[in-house]
Amino acid sequence: MIITAKPDDIKEQLMAEFGCGMTLISAVGGYSGTERTVLYFVVNRFQVMKMKDIVQKLDPLAYITLTEVADIFSVNQDKT
Incomplete structure (x- = not known):
C-alpha cells in the first residue's frame, strides 16, 4: 500500500x-x-525495490507498507 499526495x-x-x-x-x-x-x-x-525507487523518486514523503500475500485469485463475476 502506498499512501501519497501524488497518486x-x-x-x-x-x-x-x-x-x-x-x-x-x-x-x-x-x-x-x-x-x-x-x-x-x-x-x-x-x-519491491524497483517499486520503492519509483515511489521515492516521485514522492519522497509517501508511506509504503508491505504485507505478505499468501495467494491472489480472481473470482469470475460473469455467471452467464
Whole structure:
C-alpha cells in the first residue's frame, strides 16, 4: 500500500513499468486531516525495490507498507 499526495504520477509510472493496474482508495490523514490517496498495488518480492525507487523518486514523503500475500485469485463475476 502506498499512501501519497501524488497518486496520479505514481499510478502512471507504476502502470507503465509493471504493466498492471491497482486500486485507488481515498483517505484522510488521521493526524494531519489532509486528503491522501492509498494505492493498493501488488508486486512480487523481486519487484519491491524497483517499486520503492519509483515511489521515492516521485514522492519522497509517501508511506509504503508491505504485507505478505499468501495467494491472489480472481473470482469470475460473469455467471452467464
